[in-house]
Structure formats: C-alpha cells, structure tokens
Amino acid sequence: MMWLGWALAALGFAMVFGQYAAGQADIFLSIANPRPLDEEAMVVTLKGWGFASAAAQPFVTPESDHGLCDVRVFATRRQMLIGIATFGFLRPVTIAWRAHAGILPLGDA
C-alpha cells in the first residue's frame, strides 16, 4: 500500500504544481484595431473561494471615456503561492487594461 500513498502524493503534488504554473498564464483579450493608452493594473482578491471579492484599490480607469482596448488577467508567482498556501481561500489575481484613445473622423485642415 506504500506505493499507492506515494503515487497519490505525487499526483497531488503534480496537481498543485500544475495549478501553480497554469495560474500564471496570461489571459489576454483585445479589440481589433486597438488605439491603446498606457497600461493600468489592479489586484482583485477573491475571498472565501469566490464568495466575495475585493480590489486593493478603487476601480478607476483614467481616461477610459472611449472604452478599453484590451484586458489581461494573470497571477504572479507570489499571488499563486498565496492561493495555494491558503487552500484557495484567498486568490489574488491581477487585472491589467489599456484604455482606448478614440478613433476620430478625418477632418479638414
């Protein structure tokens, strides 16, 4: 039965390591023909396995009156380690976005 215990431990470790690696992946969504401004970012922490969430800063998008060009969602190594160490109770993720500069019609000089 010893081998079964080791196999399950290895499987568990592989599952956790896989989550750790995949959680750092960059999920990227962009509109076609982007006209981006500078990137802004915020950290949102999911609490209690997603029952609640809180941003570490107010949700502000400076100069976003023309909408957003793209959004990235990812976790840093530290954020993934926090998620694993707290058994998922805390799950911080970083959301980064770039606002749109606007597409203005061709005018006359």
Add this chain to the structure above:
Amino acid sequence: MPIVKLGEEGRWTNYHCTGTCDAATRFALRSGDAPRGRDEIAIAAKSVQDWLVEAAAAKRRVRPLGAGWSPSNVNISSQSWLLHTRRFNRCFRINADDVRPGIDAGALMLVEAGALVDEVSDKLEEQGRSLWTSGAGNGQTFAGAAATGTHGSMIAAGGIQDHIRAVQIVTPGGIHWVEPDVGVMSDAFIAATGSAPLRDDAMFAAVQLPVGALGIVTALVVESVPKFLVRPIQNLRKVDCAALDWLAEGDFRRFSAAYALDQDPDFVQMIVNPYKPFKRPAMLRFLYREPWRDDYPRATPGQLGAGYDALSLLGRFLNDYPWARGALLQFAMKQGYASGPDVDAPPVYGSWGEGLDTHRPLADLFNASVTIDRADLAHVFEMVCAVYARHGGSTVVTLRFMERAQGLLAPARFAHNAVIDFDGPRSQRTADAYARVLERLDAEGVAFTRHWAKSCRLDALRVAADYGEDFRRWRAAQRRLLPDPADRALFGSEVLDGLGLTC
C-alpha cells in the same frame, strides 16, 4: 485648455518596462473639436507653450511621451513633467489652397503628434493613399517613431521620417513651423496654426529626427503615395552562405528567385537563429508590390504575416538552459511567427498598413540593432552571429534593408543599409552578448550606427563620432530653436544628457 493633469506625482514605466520615471507629474494633451485642423493645432500649440513656461517656473524638466516605445529610455526622465500625447490624435486632409504653388496637396495630410502609425495608415487609406515604408510594428506614435529614426523596411526607401514634409514644434520661446527651403504650406495656413514659419533645409533635417530634444512636436505634415497592394511570401529555408553576397550587392532579385518568387521584391527580411545560422532554416519574408485593386481577397494580419517583430516567450528557458538555446530558438521561430503563405499557397494580398501589427508583448523584451553599410554584410553577418551566440545572446537575429534615410541624425546614413536587429526575450546575458558584438565590430573597423529608440549603449563621444558634421549641424539647429541654455536643459534627461543631446 487641451492639457489636463493626470493625478498626482508618481511613477511612470515605459511600454517595454525598461525604465521608470520617478516623482513624475503626468499631463495629457487632448484633441479638441475645432472644425479646422489649423485652429485645433493653434490652440494646442499655445497650451503646450504655456505648459512649458509653467514647467520651467516650477523648475521641472519636461518629456513628451507618445506610445512609450523606446527601450533605450530616451523617454525616461525622473522628477519631471510628462506630457502624454496619445489622445492628441486627429488627422486632417489638406486642400489645394493650403499649400504653396506646385505642391500636390492630395499627397499630404496634417497629423497631430499623438496619432499612431496605424492611425495614420488608416486615415491615408481612407483617401486612397499609403505610407511607402514603416517599421515592423505600427503601435508607435508617428511623431515618436520619426523622432527616434525608426528604420523603414522597404528596400528602395529610407526611414519613416522621410514622409515628413513640415513640422510644428513648440519651445518656451516660440511656436515654429519648420519646412525645407522651398516651402510646403501657404503663409496663410502657417499663420492660422499660430506658428512662425522657419524655412531652412538644415533646420528641417534636424527636426525630422529630434530625439525629443528640440522642443515638443505638436503636428506634422505627412506625405504619402497612392495606395498599393503587397503580396507576402513567408517561408522557412536553409539559406546558402553565398546568398549574403547577393544581398550585399543589392541583387535582391536573385535572392528572391532562389527562395521565393522570380521577380523583384520590394521588401526582404531574413530572421536567423544565431546558433548555426546557415545550417538551420531561416524565416524568410518577401513583399511584392502590386497596383491597387478594390476586389482583392481580404486577409487577416496573421495571414499577411504580421507579428514578426519579436518573440515574447521562452525568455526564462533561454536564459536558464544555455545548452538548449539553439534548439529552443529554432522551436520558437517555428511557433512564434506567422507561417506562410509560401510560394505554392494561394496568394493573399493586403495594403501596406494591413500587413503591420500593433504588437503587445507579454514578456519583457530586449531590442537592439546595428545598421551597417550593406556592402559589409557578407563579411560581417556571420561574425556578428558567432560573437552573439558565443556570449549567450538569446534572441533571433533579423536582417532588413533600406536606403539612406533623411534627417541629420538618421542611423541609416549609408547609401545602402543593412539593419541587423536583435529582438527577443530580455536577459542580462543577451544584453552583454550585444555589447560584445559592438566591441567586435569596432575591433574589426566596421562602421555602424545604432537605433535611438533601442538599447543602444551610446554615449556623447560616440554620438559625436558617429554623426560627425551632421551632429554639429543638428546642435546648431538646436541652438537656433532654443537659444537659452535653460530652455535646452528643460528638454534634458539623464539619458539625453548622456548622449550629448541636451547638455
């Protein structure tokens, strides 16, 4: 007032995350809704001039920021006022009575300084026009790409700044409209922009490539050509070392016949793995220009081969596993670049603008280049790859070609230029390998220049030596535009001072 303050003093990091402005106060220049472009840029230029005077009174240096695409950190200045121009991005068609006699107004467009290269391309295409060259990416502001001498990529053309026919540039002391001696815009038009005309060939050649050190560029008049189609061919081929001789001689037709179509190409690019560049397949890209027709089958940027400027991934592996670099880079070349269309595939077409990509790096990138006389290519290229690989350079090496570019500080200053780019994942080892390449080129006595916006490792002595008399003329133009040393210092930064441009 079209300038608004963006929050309180803080940090700003550039696009490639190579530099940070500490204690910077950010402002944004925004387009208005004036009915005519000349009115709009008159209002904006006056606001910028007032802003410069305020900055000087507050004892803060200033830095205009476009898309922030300068890994050389010429866009970095701490304890300064930063002026973001991205929302100052309108474009205007020019009428025949706005220009001097003999000038084709239909070929010109008035562009605000924050418009991206992509936006300029789109607005020109609306009018049946096109840029004739540009860099691999189109996410820079047009003014910023020109200000740093972004090299073009069409064999028979120069740099992106060659499109510029007039520049509105603002200093604390004045609003200047700079043109060549022969003039471009009418006196009435220039007066309506609130500018003083300055028609002088040397001054114009200086402001075509100002490196952000001559004032704040607020508007440009951009020249164009009738729009055209390009047919791309992209493939992986083992390139014979002897083919470098054909390229060095400018026999692009022979190179194209050997690896793509038997016709004259307008664009040739070769991306090699510096680890055995002629034993492993290289990624080749050719563009063939054709007359415009409206009924061409539309292709996506990916199908047109866009997105070939750099690899974003694999950086950590390349850094940590030096023994596997050659194989990893080759794998990345296959995975990271758009595949095809090859010679046998159904042809696809696109406009010049459609074949470019607004690159979005997901990892930290290293960008550097050297520009050499094309005639030196055959005996330099293998040596460059060998030195770069031996010292652990972990990017692909890209080769492109262009003619001499306009602008006193244009890096493409040979009659025929070969541009060797080192673009890929960033690491200290790669930066060190690039430095060894520069040392070797110097040791071999090979003349070369470097891109102002890329990691260039330049200093004031080297800039003065590389550009010689042209640098002296550029400094003379600077003293005319900014006669007060305090005004020249206003546009300085640690990086620009180090390059000898502002001190």
